[in-house]
Amino acid sequence: MSDLIAGETLALIHDAGVLANERVSDGVYRLILYAPDIVRAARPGQFVHLKLSHSTDPLLRRPFGIYGADLAAGTLEILYQVVGRGTKLLAGDRLGPVLSVLGPLGRGFTVPAPAAPVAVVAGGLGIAPLCFLLDELGAAGQDGVLFQGARTSDLILAGERVARTGFDRKTATDDGSAGFHGSVVELAAGELRRGRFSYVYAAGPALMLKALCKVMREAGVEGEVSLEQRMGCGVGACMCCSAAVHGYPRKYARVCADGPVFPAGEVVWE
Amino acid sequence: MKPDLAVEIAGIRMQNPVTTASGTFGYGFEYAKYVDLSRLGALTVKTITFDPRDGNPPPRIAETPSGMLNAVGLENPGVDRFITDVLPGLEELGIPVVVSIAGNTVEEYAALAERLDPAGGISAVEVNISCPNVKAGGIAFGTVPEMAAEVVKAVKAGFSRPVIAKLTPNVTDIRSIALAVAGAGADAISLINTLLGMSIDWRSRKPLLANVFGGLSGPAVKPVALRCVWQVFEAVSLPIIGMGGISSGADALEFILAGARAIAVGTANIVNPTAVTGVLDELEALLVQQGVRNVNELVGAAHR
Numbered sequence: 001m002s003d004l005i006a007g008e009t010l011a012l013i014h015d016a017g018v019l020a021n022e023r024v025s026d027g028v029y030r031l032i033l034y035a036p037d038i039v040r041a042a043r044p045g046q047f048v049h050l051k052l053s054h055s056t057d058p059l060l061r062r063p064f065g066i067y068g069a070d071l072a073a074g075t076l077e078i079l080y081q082v083v084g085r086g087t088k089l090l091a092g093d094r095l096g097p098v099l100s101v102l103g104p105l106g107r108g109f110t111v112p113a114p115a116a117p118v119a120v121v122a123g124g125l126g127i128a129p130l131c132f133l134l135d136e137l138g139a140a141g142q143d144g145v146l147f148q149g150a151r152t153s154d155l156i157l158a159g160e161r162v163a164r165t166g167f168d169r170k171t172a173t174d175d176g177s178a179g180f181h182g183s184v185v186e187l188a189a190g191e192l193r194r195g196r197f198s199y200v201y202a203a204g205p206a207l208m209l210k211a212l213c214k215v216m217r218e219a220g221v222e223g224e225v226s227l228e229q230r231m232g233c234g235v236g237a238c239m240c241c242s243a244a245v246h247g248y249p250r251k252y253a254r255v256c257a258d259g260p261v262f263p264a265g266e267v268v269w270e
Numbered sequence: 271m272k273p274d275l276a277v278e279i280a281g282i283r284m285q286n287p288v289t290t291a292s293g294t295f296g297y298g299f300e301y302a303k304y305v306d307l308s309r310l311g312a313l314t315v316k317t318i319t320f321d322p323r324d325g326n327p328p329p330r331i332a333e334t335p336s337g338m339l340n341a342v343g344l345e346n347p348g349v350d351r352f353i354t355d356v357l358p359g360l361e362e363l364g365i366p367v368v369v370s371i372a373g374n375t376v377e378e379y380a381a382l383a384e385r386l387d388p389a390g391g392i393s394a395v396e397v398n399i400s401c402p403n404v405k406a407g408g409i410a411f412g413t414v415p416e417m418a419a420e421v422v423k424a425v426k427a428g429f430s431r432p433v434i435a436k437l438t439p440n441v442t443d444i445r446s447i448a449l450a451v452a453g454a455g456a457d458a459i460s461l462i463n464t465l466l467g468m469s470i471d472w473r474s475r476k477p478l479l480a481n482v483f484g485g486l487s488g489p490a491v492k493p494v495a496l497r498c499v500w501q502v503f504e505a506v507s508l509p510i511i512g513m514g515g516i517s518s519g520a521d522a523l524e525f526i527l528a529g530a531r532a533i534a535v536g537t538a539n540i541v542n543p544t545a546v547t548g549v550l551d552e553l554e555a556l557l558v559q560q561g562v563r564n565v566n567e568l569v570g571a572a573h574r
Contacts, residue, residue: 013304013543051541056336056489056517059541085333102543230329232338233540235304237296239316239342240331249347251324257300270327 123204149184503529519552
């Protein structure tokens with residue numbers, strides 16, 4: 001019955017105090033929650049499922065990748081962009097002092113990496129879970145390069161966090177306002193094809209991940225990607241957050257419980 | 271004084287009236303670390319079909335005002351893997367297990383009933399008749415009284431324990447469907463399944479669900495569900511399992527007063543993994559506050 005059951009066993013449901021919820025860039029906020037039990041269990045690439053109001057509207061929780069987990073302080077950090085009703089509410093004045101947090105959920109990145117040096121490829125807000133990964137890779141003594149792309153320079157986020165990890169960073173913007181003028185996949189492709197890296201981690205928009213997986217396949221380099229999907233329960237029961245991935249009993253895997261991190265070569269891009 | 275919460279549905283003894291709505295609680299295991307499953311009145315599992323099903327392509331879910339649409343498409347491992355891999359674990363819970371079944375032909379429902387009948391650990395089957403009948407041009411079985419009756423008869427013929435018919439609200443007159451399944455030998459009725467709906471992403475100018483249509487559930491549907499329970503209670507004498515937007519003890523009590531002997535928590539599980547025992551605790555507290563000794567006293571009481 002193994003594949004019918006959600007994998008990890010440490011998830012909890014908690015009311016977590018909101019310690020900070022501050023704007024860090026245009027439409028981007030950093031939320032800090034006091035959730036020591038969740039912090040203790042959290043691994044890079046996992047997510048938390050937040051209920052944003054006590055009302056029935058909006059009804060569903062929203063998944064957020066874990067940006068940082070500070071064991072000493074017991075704090076959990078989320079980096080988010082205002083894109084819809086839920087995140088608008090989260091960034092608004094009417095957010096309560098306490099949020100219901102379900103997590104940590106899902107299967108995260110493999111740490112330490114099976115091989116180094118690593119390429120960490122971030123698109124937009126994909127940097128959030130990858131920062132937590134960089135913390136842990138750094139602690140494991142592994143090195144590599146962060147390739148970070150965004151629409152524009154204001155959205156090349158988390159500069160200080162990245163600097164603290166000691167990873168080199170190369171940036172790309174769609175509008176050329178910072179770093180390489182073009183996509184982060186184009187930026188990373190050359191070095192990937194030359195065999196500079198032994199393993200790849202990535203998070204970002206689906207189209208970016210799809211392009212990256214193509215480059216990785218051509219370059220013969222393995223790695224892991226974090227997928228996003230509209231989500232229901234977060235615990236592997238409702239079967240709403242499906243993604244086509246090889247290696248499961250049926251066509252679709254559950255992003256919430258089987259992922260959100262999957263082997264790059266197993267994802268079926270449609 | 272602790273109220274007596276035990277109820278009986280078609281001979282199935284439940285320690286309390288609270289079960290889970292099919293499809294919102296997986297096979298139970300997914301929630302085992304959040305909820306003491308042995309506290310439930312019964313566990314109703316996600317719909318099983320004869321063959322494994324991949325389900326619909328994503329996106330399968332869309333949020334709506336106080337509700338959600340889903341178009342999972344009955345993804346499941348098929349009846350054989352259900353029996354070998356899932357059922358043994360459910361038997362250990364020590365509570366009644368209700369297995370929801372669906373098919374696209376009457377023969378498929380009959381084959382499911384026959385395959386499940388010798389399997390241990392199943393208290394009842396719940397017949398999900400909201401599926402399209404491929405031999406009748408895709409019209410849902412549950413929307414035509416004769417077709418609904420035919421499915422229930424076929425399942426009754428192959429399954430020796432109680433058969434619960436789960437009604438769809440997407441009909442002109444739900445009483446006519448209730449009368450038809452009662453006439454076909456159903457032992458109990460559960461209602462409601464989801465309401466057919468859709469959502470459009472105005473930015474992309476496309477339907478939000480890959481399947482275009484999906485089933486609406488959650489607090490938004492509660493008044494419709496309550497009305498259906500009320501009507502069916504007046505139309506037939508079979509025990510009713512009521513569901514549709516129940517997320518509190520007060521919601522549960524409303525359904526009981528409308529005529530439900532048991533109730534199911536559905537979409538609330540998706541929002542909050544401890545919802546089902548939360549509803550149970552609240553219901554018990556309300557009965558204590560109201561001085562109700564036995565929950566059965568309130569079944570259908572709003573009609574009197």
